[in-house]
Amino acid sequence: MELNEQEVIRRENLEQLREMGINPYPAAEFKINATTSDIKQSFKKDEVKQVTIAGRIMSRRMMGKAAFVELQDPYGRIQLYINRDDICTGENKDLYNIVFKKLLDLGDIIGVEGHVFSTKTGEISIHVKQLQVLSKSLRPLPVVKHKEGVAYDAFLDPEQRYRQRYVDLIVNQGVKEVFLKRTKIFQSMRQFFITKGYVEVDTPVLQSIPGGASARPFVSHHEALNIPLYLRIANELYLKRLIVGGFDGVFEFSRNFR
Template identity: 65%
Template sequence: MTNILELSEQEIVRRGSLEEMRRLGIEPYPAAEYKVTAYTDEIKRDFSDDAPARDVTVAGRVMSRRVMGKASFIELQDSRGRIQIYVSRDDLCPGEDKEFYNTVVKKLLDIGDFIGVEGFVFRTQMGEITVHARSITVLGKSLRPLPIVKVKDGVTYDAFDDPELRYRRRYVDLVVNDGVKEIFIKRTKVYNSMREYFNTAGYMEVETPILQSIPGGASARPFVTHHNALDIPLYLRIADELYLKRLIVGGFEGVYEFSKNFRNEGMDRTHNPEFTCMEIYVAYKDYNWMMDFTEKML
């Protein structure tokens, strides 16, 4: 249990908001599925001023908010981008009871909270494509404040750019810094493209042992562990080479693996003790063939 003396003022306030939501009968961490029907990028891409208003259900993080009496604006960030949410008190709470808007939306929602919004898409007088909220569901209360990165006239203020913090808290880096997510997406696309290329050539993806009795295939210092049942030392692999070659000996013509390798040596920004390596072995070929094959892959 967290000691309240170790919490910042904002963290204490947010825990108070959490308890207040529960007092109002709102579960801040619902287990039920929330069905999303649209994403921010395609809402903006497919919007037409001439078309009938489109009903959508979106979900994501609150990244900013402006409360103006009976109306509020929320900037929502989902996995594909950001969009403005317009919240009218009387549309959100059409009956006599306005507590959800007056208390939850205006006071208890914080930047970083996950919410779901059901409503319709329109364009504001300022020309911004916006979702007009009919209902809001709290999907996850954020108990820690996010860094607030402000951009005005192309200039970024209070940027989250400390290398130590960015690498140690990559999840925060992903939330507040535009473009970081693209690195992850490109990495997956590169892997998928390589797999498609290898598979089309007729070669097979395999998995080989990570725990090895004799680490081999490269020259590096291994991480050592112990197998209790067998009472023997084992090593995290430094390469998957020898096992892939054994599969070639066993009769496969071509095998490849995206493997996690481990080397218990020095580290810096570009050398991690745990890293991903792709190795491919094909029978009846030479290095000239492999150079040509690799060029075509790239």
């Protein structure tokens, strides 16, 4: 596979990190004690709270010896304030001047430790005192910029979103909520049936006789038995057999193939 310019540069950055003794694959264990949502919900202006958090770099603004970074974890995003002399307390400033400024890219995963504060504009942020590289992203992410609730250069192409759902989840805020809501809906339905005395079951996905009215099934072949099998179109016949067998009520969240 031919690499584009960005992918080549990122691999070169990876090699330089390794030469400096930093190996992101696999990274050393990094224990966190907070998440973005925890920090924002529990923030108090008169309290100095130390936090350790990890996440993906989504944007950054460099200002000489200091920088602002937008960090994303599974629960949201938060701003980091990184000062060169804070994370490089000795004479060696390579962690900031080389690693952070030159070898880290958007999409890389880092772990940071610092205290929570509020900027002059009222944004809850983390003043970073320690920084650790956890993983290197070898492929660039689409850069989606948000300003006043409007997304610019959004990742909206349906073909790309469905084929690269992981990218869709990373860059498009709100997509993850759809997945979580779907899970909660299924959990609610499952709990409802269970409280009513129904039993959750599994029925065959490969069937010797496909049921499902006039729908056309996908055909497969069982090598050991030398028989044709069909991906199920419907599961109701097997559920009815369980009722005949003595169950009062059964249910299944089944994948059907039409």
